[in-house]
Amino acid sequence: MKILIFATQKDSGIVAATYEVIEAAKSLGGDICTAVLAENAEPLAAELASRGGGKVLAVSNPALKYFNDEIYTRVMMELISRYSPDLVLGPATFYGKALFGRLAGLGSEALVSDVTGMTLDGDRVVVTRPSYGGSVIEQIVEDGGKPFFVTVRPKIFPESKDGAGEVVTETVDASCFKSGAKVIEVKVESAGSQNLAEADVIVSAGRGIKGPENAGLVKELADSLGAAFGASRAVVDAGWLSYSQQVGQTGKTVNPKLYIAVGISGAIQHLVGMQTSKTIVAINRDKDAPIFNIANYGIIGDLFEVVPPLTRKFKEELQ
Numbered sequence: 001m002k003i004l005i006f007a008t009q010k011d012s013g014i015v016a017a018t019y020e021v022i023e024a025a026k027s028l029g030g031d032i033c034t035a036v037l038a039e040n041a042e043p044l045a046a047e048l049a050s051r052g053g054g055k056v057l058a059v060s061n062p063a064l065k066y067f068n069d070e071i072y073t074r075v076m077m078e079l080i081s082r083y084s085p086d087l088v089l090g091p092a093t094f095y096g097k098a099l100f101g102r103l104a105g106l107g108s109e110a111l112v113s114d115v116t117g118m119t120l121d122g123d124r125v126v127v128t129r130p131s132y133g134g135s136v137i138e139q140i141v142e143d144g145g146k147p148f149f150v151t152v153r154p155k156i157f158p159e160s161k162d163g164a165g166e167v168v169t170e171t172v173d174a175s176c177f178k179s180g181a182k183v184i185e186v187k188v189e190s191a192g193s194q195n196l197a198e199a200d201v202i203v204s205a206g207r208g209i210k211g212p213e214n215a216g217l218v219k220e221l222a223d224s225l226g227a228a229f230g231a232s233r234a235v236v237d238a239g240w241l242s243y244s245q246q247v248g249q250t251g252k253t254v255n256p257k258l259y260i261a262v263g264i265s266g267a268i269q270h271l272v273g274m275q276t277s278k279t280i281v282a283i284n285r286d287k288d289a290p291i292f293n294i295a296n297y298g299i300i301g302d303l304f305e306v307v308p309p310l311t312r313k314f315k316e317e318l319q
């Protein structure tokens with residue numbers, strides 16, 4: 001089986017979720033190729049080649065500096081037609097999801113997004129993904145159409161650490177780099193909210209914080225742990241925090257090692273976005289709050305009394 005992996009790069013580095021996809025691909029066996037598209041792709045390609053990316057196809061062009069759906073889709077389509085993979089894999093990150101929808105649509109091929117498991121049944125790929133808010137686990141078998149497109153949920157597979165590969169410099173037609181859209185500037189929205197999907201530790205604030213003036217209390221707790229800062233929908237709908245921080249059904253799906261929910265009740269729409277976290281800690285003054293049903297550890301108390309000493313302790317111990 002020929003597998004082509006899309007490597008996500010950002011800020012001149014490879015996003016960790018890419019190495020998880022490589023590890024997932026290794027478990028299937030077959031020939032692995034990885035495509036890296038960047039302003040200067042060769043150094044990134046060399047790193048990928050040394051970490052299991054197999055034959056790494058490096059495409060460099062100034063137009064590839066920032067993710068652009070149109071340009072990235074054209075370049076990937078070109079590589080797909082050149083290498084005819086059976087399976088195309090990418091991380092289910094913001095960029096990965098945007099790209100794979102277009103690729104599968106253009107090729108009229110099947111796409112399964114956000115998978116949490118992959119195996120082979122004979123020579124057919126079988127993927128697993130949670131559905132209906134995690135209450136159903138689907139097993140989906142490829143129908144034989146080539147290629148089969150799959151995005152892999154971050155933080156499920158370990159990262160590939162090693163493997164000998166080679167770098168192949170690819171050139172594509174100049175027309176691929178034309179686009180009606182041009183990125184002029186990138187502004188980082190707010191510190192701590194960027195990498196929710198990839199974060200190992202997340203601290204989220206709910207309506208229990210009472211108002212935007214208290215968001216800093218929870219942010220400080222997040223900072224003391226080097227954690228990403230998330231929120232419930234109630235909080236972002238109220239305008240206390242940004243939509244990019246929302247965790248849940250209509251926000252981001254996260255899978256950190258540690259998730260601390262502060263003043264969050266645990267509505268099902270919030271739980272579906274974070275219930276696969278390895279360890280869940282809830283701080284809530286209501287002992288019957290549903291969040292305690294899934295929490296590994298719970299602190300029943302007023303967050304305004306509980307959070308400051310916790311933050312102090314973490315700062316003492318960890319900084």
Ligand SMILES: Cc1cc2nc3c(=O)[nH]c(=O)nc-3n(C[C@H](O)[C@H](O)[C@H](O)COP(=O)(O)OP(=O)(O)OC[C@H]3O[C@@H](n4cnc5c(N)ncnc54)[C@H](O)[C@@H]3O)c2cc1C
Binds near residue numbers: 268283
């Ligand atoms: C279609 C749809 C999609 C949705 N998608 C999402 C989504 O993606 N993400 C999401 O989060 N929600 C989503 N929701 C909304 C969801 O149903 C809940 O309304 C929301 O999650 C509630 O947020 P909350 O827990 O912060 O607020 P609340 O439910 O109001 O809970 C606040 C909690 O804070 C506790 N509290 C209050 N004061 C204190 C204190 N001083 N100390 C300690 N604890 C305190 C209370 O006991 C309570 O449990 C969606 C709803 C719908 C209908």
